[in-house]
Amino acid sequence: MVKNRQATAIRFCSVLLSIVWLCAAPARAEDAQGVQRMYVLYCGESETKDVSIWSPGVDVGKPREFSDSCYLIHHDKGWMLWESGISDAVADKPDGVVAGGGILTLRVQKTLQSQLHELAIAPADIKYLGFSHFHGDHVGNANLFTEATLYIQQAEYDAAFGSEPAKFNFNPALYEKLRATPIVILQGDHDVFGDGSVTIYSTPGHTPGHQSLLIRLPKTGPVLLSGDAVHFQENWENRRVPARNFNKEQSLASMEKLAAILEREHATLWINHDKPQTDTLPHAPDFVE
Numbered sequence: 001m002v003k004n005r006q007a008t009a010i011r012f013c014s015v016l017l018s019i020v021w022l023c024a025a026p027a028r029a030e031d032a033q034g035v036q037r038m039y040v041l042y043c044g045e046s047e048t049k050d051v052s053i054w055s056p057g058v059d060v061g062k063p064r065e066f067s068d069s070c071y072l073i074h075h076d077k078g079w080m081l082w083e084s085g086i087s088d089a090v091a092d093k094p095d096g097v098v099a100g101g102g103i104l105t106l107r108v109q110k111t112l113q114s115q116l117h118e119l120a121i122a123p124a125d126i127k128y129l130g131f132s133h134f135h136g137d138h139v140g141n142a143n144l145f146t147e148a149t150l151y152i153q154q155a156e157y158d159a160a161f162g163s164e165p166a167k168f169n170f171n172p173a174l175y176e177k178l179r180a181t182p183i184v185i186l187q188g189d190h191d192v193f194g195d196g197s198v199t200i201y202s203t204p205g206h207t208p209g210h211q212s213l214l215i216r217l218p219k220t221g222p223v224l225l226s227g228d229a230v231h232f233q234e235n236w237e238n239r240r241v242p243a244r245n246f247n248k249e250q251s252l253a254s255m256e257k258l259a260a261i262l263e264r265e266h267a268t269l270w271i272n273h274d275k276p277q278t279d280t281l282p283h284a285p286d287f288v289e
């Protein structure tokens with residue numbers, strides 16, 4: 001009888017415990033839906049002796065440093081990488097590499113591969129891949145990610161993989177391996193995961209098929225990644241268009257489009273090459289949620 005009562009008590013307790021456990025158990029990260037976190041990766045840096053190439057008529061002859069970021073997004077459907085920065089090969093050159101016909105010196109202090117390795121992520125783990133555009137400081141490590149599906153605008157695809165990439169200042173050697181990967185060619189805005197968590201926005205002008213990315217982070221809220229639709233805060237505030245952009249009218253229209261998205265979504269604009277802003281962001285292995 002005592003034994004029975006004990007057994008009943010134990011059973012009651014274990015049932016109670018499992019109810020408590022079920023109620024108290026936090027949702028495991030891998031069970032969560034949508035985007036859970038995003039890493040900002042250092043993807044090199046650059047400097048110019050004359051920033052007015054980006055702001056015609058303003059700050060003529062003044063030097064400026066630019067940041068270069070990549071963004072690694074953890075979605076329950078898989079890892080997405082947005083931008084791949086300056087080539088890791090530049091890390092071997094202590095004086096950096098001169099690019100853009102002499103307007104920029106590129107440097108890499110820490111490779112993209114070493115940062116992924118620190119996070120225990122292999123390049124083959126990246127399943128979704130996108131670039132704001134195909135200039136060398138954004139697709140520098142593109143050839144690493146041959147297991148991913150590439151999301152690219154039709155106009156950028158035609159320029160980058162067509163017969164005259166040099167006309168658009170593209171260097172196919174940096175991204176040639178992506179020819180053989182699955183490619184989703186876009187004709188405008190696109191909801192990547194179909195759940196509204198990550199949206200590609202067509203923002204042409206800097207290049208023919210430039211695009212920007214909106215990520216809805218669970219705690220931080222919506223963040224809009226500019227790409228090179230704008231290069232730094234002063235240019236954003238004054239709607240300045242760099243002299244070498246592919247199309248000035250498109251560039252201005254794309255800035256207005258981004259401004260409308262920011263207002264509608266109550267989003268924050270993260271400008272890829274704005275070093276003062278980039279310096280304030282947490283970098284991998286830290287992340288934003």
Ligand SMILES: [Zn+2]
Pocket residue numbers: 133135206228
């Ligand atoms: Zn660019």
